[in-house]
Amino acid sequence: MSIPTTIRRFWPTARSIPQGGTYDRDIPGTRADTSPVVKEFIRLGWTWGGNWTSLKDYMHFEKKLP
Structure with missing residues (x-):
C-alpha cells in the first residue's frame, strides 16, 4: 500500500515528484521511522x-500474507 506524501519517489527510476524534490525527514508530514503512522504499521x-x-520507497507499506 502506498500513502502519498508531498515528495513522492518512484522506483527503480528514483524519479521524484515534484522534480528535484528531496527526502527531508524534518518537513512536517514526511514519513520517517519516528512518524506515528510508520510506528503503527x-x-x-x-x-x-x-x-x-x-x-x-518512503510512502510504501507492505504486509506479507501467510
Whole structure:
C-alpha cells in the first residue's frame, strides 16, 4: 500500500515528484521511522519502504500474507 506524501519517489527510476524534490525527514508530514503512522504499521506487522536496505520507497507499506 502506498500513502502519498508531498515528495513522492518512484522506483527503480528514483524519479521524484515534484522534480528535484528531496527526502527531508524534518518537513512536517514526511514519513520517517519516528512518524506515528510508520510506528503503527510496523507494530501491526507491516514493513515500511523507508527501512529497505536497497532502494527506499518512503510512502510504501507492505504486509506479507501467510
